[in-house]
Structure formats: C-alpha cells, structure tokens
Amino acid sequence: MPALIRLELQQIHPTQVTAGMLEVEEKRKHFAALSADDLKRALKAAPIPVVVGRDDAHYAIDHHHLARALSDAEIEQAYVEVVADLSKLKGDAFWIEMAARQWVHPYDEHGVLHGVAAIPKQVSGLIDDPYRSLAAFVRNAGGYTKTAAPFAEFQWADFFRTRVRLWTTPSQFNAAVQQAIHLAASPDALILPGFTRARA
Template identity: 60%
Template sequence: MTKPIKIEIQQLRPLQATVGMLEVEEKRKHVGSLDGKALKQLLSAAPIPTVLGKCGEHYIIDHHHLARALSDGAISQAYAEVVEDFSTLSETQFWDAVIERRWVHPYDERGILRALSIIPEDVAGLADDPYRSLAAFVRNAGGYMKTPEPFAEFQWAAFYRTRIPVWANSLQFKAAVEQGVYLASSPDARTLPGFKRPNRKSCNEA
C-alpha cells in the first residue's frame, strides 16, 4: 500500500453498480455535520482503497457508500490509498485481475448479475438497492458481525430480498429491520459471512 493521497471525488471509479441509498444518506448527514478539521481527520484516517487502472484511473474496491455520500454532500475531495497498481495491464487483463480478487460486483438494484458495462463511470451514477440498505441497518442493529468478506452486505441483501417484502415508509422499514435481525440468527443464514451463532443451552441445563 502507498501513502494516502488527496483525490477529487469525480476521479473515483466504482467497481460495483449499486449502493444502499438510506445508508448513503446517513453518511452524508454525518459528514455534513463536521467542520473542516474534523472532516479532514475522518477522511485521512479511513482513506478510500483503490486500485490503479489504465491512465492512472482510481477504481474503488471499498467505501463506495462513503464516496457517494461525499459526492451527494458536494464535498469535492477525499483521501485514497492505492492497494494495487494495474496501470500497465490491458483492459481485459485489468478486469480479469479485479474479478480474480473479488473486487468487482456487477449486480443491479434487483440483485441480478449483469455485464460489467452496468457499472457507472463515477460514484454519482451508482443506483439504489434498497435491500443493501436493509442489510446495513440489520448489521448496525447487531443482527450479524462486520466482516472483511468482499461484498458481505450484498450477500445479506440477497438473503433478505426473497424473504422480506419491500417497504413503503419508514415505519415499514423499521419493521423490516426487526424482521431482518430475527432472520439473521435463523438456520437459513448460517452460511452467510458474519453470522452470529446463537448461544446454545448445555444438555445439563433445565
């Protein structure tokens, strides 16, 4: 890895097609509440990890929600940390490399796998997957553990997509989160990253 560098938000290229906009909005409100010094400390302490492509373009491999929140909040710069330099690779070799490392996620807002061309050119073009927001709020509520597994929250989003009806208002979303926390400890979820095994009573307990 290299030393974090300051970079324009519009220079960041996504490696996924969607985000959860409710999570983005929470992050936007948070960064918008900070003064200049606090914002700089936050962004420099957690730089956006990128991989270099042709012409030195920065492709995001994590923190897409933060990048979109900064974009929506009209914050023009962030800090990036280059974890790999693939700038000498051909376009085909570049995509082969990021796919091999599980850094790319070309699924649409319905959770359907698409061609790589669905990934937008910049973070402002990321579409909303509401179940990605649900997965994040369930994790924050303690439903499952945060994990370094690539795109773990999207796996939980796919899990909930077939089990929880989409909501129409904040009250229904709150109920969806509660249901999501309950389902997170069910046997169906045990193969998902971050699954929290329920405490079992010993055979000697009454």
C-alpha cells in the first residue's frame, strides 16, 4: 500500500474546474465538527489520490469535494496518496498523459469542455456546478450506485442538466432530487455508470 503523505492544502492542485458546492458544504460541516484526533483519522481513512507533476507539484485526481471542503473549513493540511509520478513529463506531454489516463476533466459548470488553462491553480478556486451536487444527492439516496468509472458523477450531472430545471430554493432542490431519482431509474439512463434498474 502506498505511503500517505501530509501536504499543505495549497500544494494540492485540482484537475477539474467544478465541484458541487452543496455537497462541499455538507462535508465542510462534517469536518469542522470533528475533534483534532477524529479529523486526523478521517483524513487518513480517505487520502486524496494525487499524481506528481513537474517541480514536485501534486495534482488531485479524485476527492475534489473533500479538498474544497477542507479549504472552506480552513483546515490547512490533508493526507494524499501518490498513484503515479509523471514529473519527468514536461509541458503538454504531462497533460496529454493525464488525459490519456482519464485523470483530467476541464469541463465548466455548463458541461462545456475547456483547455487545461481553465483549471484553477488551487482547490479554493473550484467553481460551483449545481448539477454535480444533484448527482451526489441522488447517488446518496440510492438513485444509482457509486462506481469507479472515470467521471461518473460528471456523466450523471450532464444527464440531469438537460432534464431537471435549475432550482432556487431548498424546497425546489428537494423536488429536483426526487425528480432526478425517478429519471435515474428510467431507460434513458441505462448506459450511465452505476445505473440501477427500476425496482418493482
């Protein structure tokens, strides 16, 4: 098992543009309420997987919501697990390899693809995609199953983006979750990762 490394949060660079801020806020509240010992145990239990790039920069390839929640909670350090060292790759070669391994996803809050220059330098710069939160809440409610498929939540977010009207109030969000749970079990969602057949 790879060794865990404790890093300053500002040393961890994102590989995507967005996060679902409702999901981030849930995590922030959770971490902010933990004692120092419980926080340390929780972070060790869920290390952020990173790739080492040029000049010893560490790029998160998952757990962006966790990282942003820690930032919002003013928790300055996190534990990471190095899954690959690509530090010998320079310039575009690094990002080409990251893309080939499906470790970078520079889509904005509208689901539009950008160049890697659009990715913020720090996790604190991640912008809100409300449909990422919707996808997370639907998954947590059992609408689909968690899967290791790359960018599964992005795929679900884009699926809901074209079918569920954007909400402006908590009650509208709750209604959106219920609508999305129903949609997640529909034939339209059949090819999405984690699809769960409708229960009789």
